[in-house]
Every structure is written in structure tokens, then in C-alpha cells.
Amino acid sequence: MNNVEKYARGYFMPPRQSLKWAQKEYIDAAPIWCSVDLRDGNQALIVPMNLEEKLEYFQMLVDIGFKEIEVGFPAASETEFTFLRTLIENDMIPDDVTIQVLTQSRDHIIRKTFESLRGAKRAIVHLYNSTSLAQREQVFRKSKQEIIDIAVDGAKLFLECAAQTEGNFQFQYSPESFTGTEVDFALEICNAVLDVWQPTPDNKVIINLPSTVQMSMPHVYASQIEFMSENLKYRDSVIVSLHPHNDRGTGVADAELGILAGGQRVEGTLFGNGERTGNVDIVTLALNMYSHGVDPKLNFHNLPEILKVYERLTRMRVGERQPYGGELVFTAFSGSHQDAIAKGMKWREEQNPPHWSVPYLPIDPHDIGREYEGDIIRINSQSGKGGVAYVLQQKYGLDLPQGMRESLGYRVKDVSDKLQKELMAEEIFAIFQESFVNVNEPISFVRYRFQGSDDYSTIVTVRIDGETKELEGNGNGRLDAISNALQTNLGISFSNLVYKEHALEIGSGAQAISYIGVTDANGVVHWGSGVDADIMTSSVKALFSAVNNMNRRA
Structure with a gap:
């Protein structure tokens, strides 16, 4: 392709590289799951959900088993604010579910966010500011220290607002655009925020490390996560959270390797809905674990119904090849x-x-x-x-x-x-019925009767070209006698009868179905099938079907 020289790797490897995560074979326990469908997912919709739709979606997430659900950015719009207040005031949040809200590190937005949370039983308040080299240089035009000051000032205001607001709050911080940030600087700013919040094992803080825009192969993200996990202050009081997007199509791989590297929590959406190419798909992540015999702690036992509700409320469509949920993922045409x-x-x-x-x-x-x-x-x-x-x-x-x-x-x-x-x-x-079952042309079966009990002598009545004929035959069995009657009287020849029958229940009554193959003079096998309430009659019809197919193809 042209202009390839204009691109360069915009990510940063850790200053000290470790690959401990690469020694692990699989994920042995489910992470803490946080659904961000009602924030990242909703803001990416062409037509965002209204209040009633959000409430229904929230209940679906609860039913699936999510214990942490990001419900929005309440300071961003009146709809977001009203949704949160509806959940709290109508006591719609189960006691074992923690809601999460998002706020930029800006004074008035933080204050509005805590105002929206009054009376929340359990809430995660998520603070973020962008830290990447590109954002610092191009958007904010600020130094590293000025970016740290933004985060620290917001962290301090969190403490002040939490003390003044009725509710039970846990704090979370994200260096937004983490994947484009020098990893040692990301560590510095996260530790600065932790120094303000002073977490303890009984009052843990979440440090969320988002792949806001995917910029590297998954192993690089895992190395970044491992470095952060091993060098964060207050580590026994910190929950390391992952928030992968899917710009390079490796969101699931980022999350899986990130968990191996120390990630304890994953933020994502059902079926990967989100801006650009979407957030990480929690359905895929959870069922990947399930396929390894690990309980994901989420309930997707009726995934088609979840998909149906998801498509109705989001007006998005899950692709036919979407892992696990797509219409064709379990389908084989080959x-x-x-x-x-x-x-x-x-x-x-x-x-x-x-x-x-x-x-x-x-x-x-x-x-x-x-x-x-x-x-x-x-x-x-x-x-x-x-x-x-x-x-x-x-x-x-x-x-x-x-x-x-x-x-x-x-x-x-x-x-x-x-x-x-x-x-x-x-x-x-x-096609099966038309080609093989009770085929009556050119020789139409009418009836049969047997004479004697030992020699299996039979008279078979047939109709050929509108003329009814009675054919006599003998054999060492009833079907053999009928076969001989056809061959002796009609001048046709076949051999090696292959026979199979079983009970068949179609519609209201039980019937028998028989299958017969006959071999012509050229060694070609021709098949027929007969269906009748009587097993012997079904066998005779199968024989006639096979012979007729042989004659029709002669």
C-alpha cells in the first residue's frame, strides 16, 4: 500500500519487560465483570436508548449476573441524570449490585456526578483524564506535571464530595488513552492518585487501564498491564481493571492476556457494542472461559433471548459469525x-x-x-x-x-x-419422499397375498400402463418370493437386496418405514423406501420403489 512510511508504532513498551504472564496456560477464575453497555455501548448507538429501554436493559444485565454495571455519565445530560435517579429513588438496584458512573476530572462535572448519586447504596465513581503523548501534545498542550495535577485535583475533590454526599462510594481512576501513554508516566500518575485516596484492603481502589484505542499486538498490552500490576503502590488495596477496545480486532485477546498479566476486572459490553469497532465482547470472553471448564459467573443459558432483547433495545444487529451469539457460528455447511x-x-x-x-x-x-x-x-x-x-x-x-x-x-x-x-x-x-418413498411408476403395487406357510408362494397384483396383472412367485422368504415374482414375470433383473426397517412416527399415527437397495446388471445400487402401518407392506412398497427407480434410470 502507498504511504506506509507515514505510520509508526505509537505505543510504549514498559521500561522493564517481564513475560511472567506468558508462562500461564489459561484463565483459571472469572474476573470481576463490569458491564459498560449503558455508557460506552449506549453512547455509540445511532439512536441512544430512552429511559424505559435503559431500565429494561439494566434488568437484563442484572438477570445475566453482572454485579457491577456502569449506568452512565450523569453530568453529561438530563436523560443520564434522570436514569440514575430513577434507579436509586425507585429502589431498582439489587443489594448485591454496584452501579458505576463516569466523570471527567473537572470540578463542576465531579460535583454534579456526586449530586446524582445521593442515597446510592453502593456506587463506583470513575474519575478519568487523558494521559497519552498525543493528547498532551495536540489536545491539551500541557506538560506531564500539569496532567498529573488535573488527576490529583480531581482525586482530592472526590474525597471532599464523598464526605458531603449520602451514599457508599468506591473510587476508580483511569489514565484514559493508557495504551498511548509512556508506561512509566502512567504508573506515576496512577500512584499520585493512589497517594491521595490512600486505599486499604478494606477500602480498595480500582485502577482501570483502558486500551482506549488499540495500538499494539495483544502481548504488548499484557506486558504493560504486568508492569503496572507489579509496580502500583498499595497493591493489596488496588483492583487492576482492564477496558479493551477493538480497533485492531483483538479486544478479546487483549483482555485474556491482560488477565493473565494481573488484570482482576474487565469492563466490556454484550456482543462488543461500543464506539468505532466496539468494546471487548464479554459474551465471547465469558464463554471462552466456559469452554475451558471455568465458571464465568455470568448466565448465558438462553443466549438467543438475550440477543433478541439486545437487538431490539439497541437497534444493532449481531453478525452471523459473531462468536457464540451469531446465527451461523454452530452451523456446518461443509x-x-x-x-x-x-x-x-x-x-x-x-x-x-x-x-x-x-x-x-x-x-x-x-x-x-x-x-x-x-x-x-x-x-x-x-x-x-x-x-x-x-x-x-x-x-x-x-x-x-x-x-x-x-x-x-x-x-x-x-x-x-x-x-x-x-x-x-x-x-x-x-426431496426424499418424491425420490424414494412409495414410488409407483412405472410398476404400481396394488396388493399381495401369500399361499401356504413353508414355501412362501405369493401372488402379487400390479398395474402397468393401466393394466392390472397378477404375478406369481416363490422364494425362501416372503420378500424374496415377491422379488422373484417381479423378476420372473416382468423380465427384469436385480440382485443383492439391502434391507433395513424401523418404526417411524410422523403426524398422528405410528408407522413403519423400510429401505431397500437393489443392484442392477451394471453393479449400480438403486434405492427405494416404503411407508405403511404394516411392516411387511412397507417392505413391499420399498422394493417396488427401488425397482421403479432402477427402471426409470435404465
Whole structure:
């Protein structure tokens, strides 16, 4: 690309690099979660939520299990202020939930923020000012010391306002644009704020280290977090919090590596809603932990319903490939993938293993409210026999013989390719019925009767070209006798009957379904199926269907 020389790495590695976090294999416990959907998420909406929508969204977050919820920037607008007062005055905040509010380090904004919090049972008051080199030079045109003074003055005012305001408050500080700040300067300003607040193990302070704009690969952010975590003052009285955005598409990786590096808390949103490319997606983070056998302490057992409410209230759309929540994330169209999934599911039924392990499915879709039918295997021109058979088995209870699966698979693939569309289960079933079930042309089955009990002599009544005929045959079994009657009287030849049957329940009554394959003189197997309340009659219909398919393709 042109003009690549105009870009340079704008981030800063720690002055002393440590990679202790890289020795850890996985996250072994859930962090403290703080939803910022009602602040970062809401301010990024084309049409921000109104009061009623915010209240409904807040309740959804509570139901999911969030214990810390940022409810807004109450000094920014009357809507934000009213929302917070509604929550407090109507006693809508559960006792085990802490609300959080945001304020810049500016005198009148801080005072207005504490005014909005009067009577709050538990609230985190989040102070921030921007510290990055670019912001200092271009926006504020201030020295490092002047930026520190802004933070320290705000921290002092926090103490004054908290003492004058009814409520129970915890303090939080963010060096906004942390990822563009010299790491030793970020440490200096955070420690200056901590010196003002004097946290204790019983009265902890949150230091939030936001990737306000992603500027580096995730391992750099992790190294920055580790340096801060190891060098902050009052460390046993400080909660290190992460607030990753997603400008480089690695918000989840930043958060995961940041937790390994010492992060104890994560601020994010459902499905990653937020400005630009969004905040870190807490759904993905939590379910990634879940897939490793770690309880995320959030409840996504009915993710489709959460997604439905989210899309209605935010007017945003979750993409089809969004991890876990997207419509297609558990869906396989590829034939080889479908075959592996179907066999994996069957293996689980047979073995009942203690842990989940199915090819291409990192977690059990049922655990988050997704259905196997219509979710996991969907059929288009790329699909294979295994997927087609799986859909018919799940939806209609059909257990097709292996060879018949291939024959049906080609027909379904051909239809999908010609129509250039995905085929629903009902359409696949219709193809199966039209192609294989009770096929009555060119030889139409009418009835049969058996004579004697030992030699299996039979008379089969058929209709060909409008003419009814009675065909006699003998065999070593009833189906063999009928098969011989067709071959002897009609001059057709086939061999190697492959037979399978099982009970089938479709609609209101139980029926039997039979599958038969016959091999023609060229070694090609032709398949047919019969459905009837009587198992013998279903077998005869299957035989006629197979013979008719052979004749139609001769």
C-alpha cells in the first residue's frame, strides 16, 4: 500500500519487560465483570436508548449476573441524570449490585456526578483524564506535571464530595488513552492518585487501564498491564481493571492476556457494542472461559433471548459469525464438517463421556439455548450425505442406510445448486419422499397375498400402463418370493437386496418405514423406501420403489 512510511508504532513498551504472564496456560477464575453497555455501548448507538429501554436493559444485565454495571455519565445530560435517579429513588438496584458512573476530572462535572448519586447504596465513581503523548501534545498542550495535577485535583475533590454526599462510594481512576501513554508516566500518575485516596484492603481502589484505542499486538498490552500490576503502590488495596477496545480486532485477546498479566476486572459490553469497532465482547470472553471448564459467573443459558432483547433495545444487529451469539457460528455447511459432527454426536450418545468433545463444536450449543435442529447442520450445495442424513434423523426420525445417504445427498446437492439456496429440513424431506418413498411408476403395487406357510408362494397384483396383472412367485422368504415374482414375470433383473426397517412416527399415527437397495446388471445400487402401518407392506412398497427407480434410470 502507498504511504506506509507515514505510520509508526505509537505505543510504549514498559521500561522493564517481564513475560511472567506468558508462562500461564489459561484463565483459571472469572474476573470481576463490569458491564459498560449503558455508557460506552449506549453512547455509540445511532439512536441512544430512552429511559424505559435503559431500565429494561439494566434488568437484563442484572438477570445475566453482572454485579457491577456502569449506568452512565450523569453530568453529561438530563436523560443520564434522570436514569440514575430513577434507579436509586425507585429502589431498582439489587443489594448485591454496584452501579458505576463516569466523570471527567473537572470540578463542576465531579460535583454534579456526586449530586446524582445521593442515597446510592453502593456506587463506583470513575474519575478519568487523558494521559497519552498525543493528547498532551495536540489536545491539551500541557506538560506531564500539569496532567498529573488535573488527576490529583480531581482525586482530592472526590474525597471532599464523598464526605458531603449520602451514599457508599468506591473510587476508580483511569489514565484514559493508557495504551498511548509512556508506561512509566502512567504508573506515576496512577500512584499520585493512589497517594491521595490512600486505599486499604478494606477500602480498595480500582485502577482501570483502558486500551482506549488499540495500538499494539495483544502481548504488548499484557506486558504493560504486568508492569503496572507489579509496580502500583498499595497493591493489596488496588483492583487492576482492564477496558479493551477493538480497533485492531483483538479486544478479546487483549483482555485474556491482560488477565493473565494481573488484570482482576474487565469492563466490556454484550456482543462488543461500543464506539468505532466496539468494546471487548464479554459474551465471547465469558464463554471462552466456559469452554475451558471455568465458571464465568455470568448466565448465558438462553443466549438467543438475550440477543433478541439486545437487538431490539439497541437497534444493532449481531453478525452471523459473531462468536457464540451469531446465527451461523454452530452451523456446518461443509460435507466433511457435517459428517464429523454427526459422527461425534452419535459417539457421545454411545459412550456418554464426562467431557464435551465434538468435532467443530467448542461448546454444546444446548448450554446456551441453541438447538441442534436447524442450528448445527444446514444444507446447501456444499453439503454432504452425512449432513443430509443427520437433518432427516433429527427432524423426522429417519435412519437411512449408508448407501442410500449418498444417493439422497447427491439429489439434495443438485437441487440446492440449481436453486442457489439453502434447503430447509422440510424441503429435504420432500426431496426424499418424491425420490424414494412409495414410488409407483412405472410398476404400481396394488396388493399381495401369500399361499401356504413353508414355501412362501405369493401372488402379487400390479398395474402397468393401466393394466392390472397378477404375478406369481416363490422364494425362501416372503420378500424374496415377491422379488422373484417381479423378476420372473416382468423380465427384469436385480440382485443383492439391502434391507433395513424401523418404526417411524410422523403426524398422528405410528408407522413403519423400510429401505431397500437393489443392484442392477451394471453393479449400480438403486434405492427405494416404503411407508405403511404394516411392516411387511412397507417392505413391499420399498422394493417396488427401488425397482421403479432402477427402471426409470435404465
